[in-house]
Amino acid sequence: MNIAKTQLFYLAALSMLGFVATDMYLPAFKVLETHFSTGPESIALSLSIFLAGMASGQLLWGLASDKFGHRNTLATGLVLFSLASLGLGFSQEVWQLLSLRFIQAIGVCAPAVIWQAMVIKRYSSSVSQQVFASIMPLVALSPAIAPQLGVFLMSHFGWSSIFIFLTVVGAALTWMTLAQPKDEAAEPKQTSIKQDIKGLFSSRVYLGNVLMFAMASATFFAYLTGMPEIMTSMGYDAKDIGLSFVPQTIAFMAGGYFGKRYVAKLGDSKVLKALLTLFTVSSIVMFVASQMNISTIWPVLIPFCFIAVANGALYPIVVNRALSSCKNSPATAAGLQNSLQICISGLASALVAAFASQALPTTGFVAVLCTVGLLAGYFFSVSKMDISAELAEEV
Numbered sequence: 001m002n003i004a005k006t007q008l009f010y011l012a013a014l015s016m017l018g019f020v021a022t023d024m025y026l027p028a029f030k031v032l033e034t035h036f037s038t039g040p041e042s043i044a045l046s047l048s049i050f051l052a053g054m055a056s057g058q059l060l061w062g063l064a065s066d067k068f069g070h071r072n073t074l075a076t077g078l079v080l081f082s083l084a085s086l087g088l089g090f091s092q093e094v095w096q097l098l099s100l101r102f103i104q105a106i107g108v109c110a111p112a113v114i115w116q117a118m119v120i121k122r123y124s125s126s127v128s129q130q131v132f133a134s135i136m137p138l139v140a141l142s143p144a145i146a147p148q149l150g151v152f153l154m155s156h157f158g159w160s161s162i163f164i165f166l167t168v169v170g171a172a173l174t175w176m177t178l179a180q181p182k183d184e185a186a187e188p189k190q191t192s193i194k195q196d197i198k199g200l201f202s203s204r205v206y207l208g209n210v211l212m213f214a215m216a217s218a219t220f221f222a223y224l225t226g227m228p229e230i231m232t233s234m235g236y237d238a239k240d241i242g243l244s245f246v247p248q249t250i251a252f253m254a255g256g257y258f259g260k261r262y263v264a265k266l267g268d269s270k271v272l273k274a275l276l277t278l279f280t281v282s283s284i285v286m287f288v289a290s291q292m293n294i295s296t297i298w299p300v301l302i303p304f305c306f307i308a309v310a311n312g313a314l315y316p317i318v319v320n321r322a323l324s325s326c327k328n329s330p331a332t333a334a335g336l337q338n339s340l341q342i343c344i345s346g347l348a349s350a351l352v353a354a355f356a357s358q359a360l361p362t363t364g365f366v367a368v369l370c371t372v373g374l375l376a377g378y379f380f381s382v383s384k385m386d387i388s389a390e391l392a393e394e395v
Helices: 005-023 026-036 040-068 070-089 094-122 125-157 160-178 193-201 204-233 238-243 245-266 268-290 298-324 330-354 356-381 384-394
Strands: none
Touching: 005 040, 005 070, 005 094, 005 125, 005 160, 026 040, 026 094, 026 125, 040 070, 040 094, 040 193, 040 330, 070 094, 070 160, 094 125, 094 160, 094 298, 094 330, 125 160, 125 245, 125 298, 193 204, 193 330, 204 238, 204 245, 204 298, 204 330, 204 356, 238 245, 245 268, 245 298, 268 298, 268 356, 298 330, 298 356, 330 356
């Protein structure tokens, strides 16, 4: 893979920043309640507001990046993120916390979108797939590492150090971004925003792969939403609930590692079909287990770990396929992709939350529903000619 380690580290840091900013301050919720003299609802609202900012800002940064160039647009977003993080570290009123968290989210949308576009613009399709496969498993570590880092900083330097740390990281990434070579995207575009959006919605390859990405992610969100309630109803304590997320994280990373190796050996088409089969069988097993009167989490956790393996290998393939089909507007494509992914995943999470009293069967049902959407995305993205060719090869 023709990419320097420093560049891979830079892209990985950009990809992880949003997740780190989301989760690092979670252990400080109680301390923040005391500092701002408010209840848990207001502090929890700061997380909801951040996620709303993440959902709304990505397409806008994508459009701006394709129009004004990746480097300058990314640097602007990182500066906005850094300034908001600095303000959060010195905020004294809860309205300041809420307002700055939204601004921070808008700023961090820039790296969340543009790093993907940078990969598509700079590397060939085969190399970009390998880059995505190298970075995306690292993203899975963010929710596990970020809270622990937050605990360390808070216990040694106080809650404000969490946001100061994010300020320093944002400033460092801004410096690294300004040191990047000027992108071709900085040149005047030949197409309008309207033409770019119309082109994306008329592309079966793009929409189908985005649907696969969103549906696979929605299965994850549904599980994460339902699992705490499911395990609580079975008598597990908070420690057990926390530990239950370790196997799926390992499974996701393993999927990314082996997916990368087998794509290089067999090609992404054959690997993708195998992953869809694994995902479908696992979701059906999970659904059957969720409809039974089980007293232990293992009948659900084990098949979900196989779903996590499939997701770890599937994400890089479908993201690369989607964005590689839109090389004229990769940042816009990435922004729309991420926005749709967040919206669909949010709907799946909300559906499980709405029926929390029946979390186990609802989670299983939503997983199967998302699997249907996943398969629909695949068949939508592959033309009849491609399907016939693949069948002929198998015969």
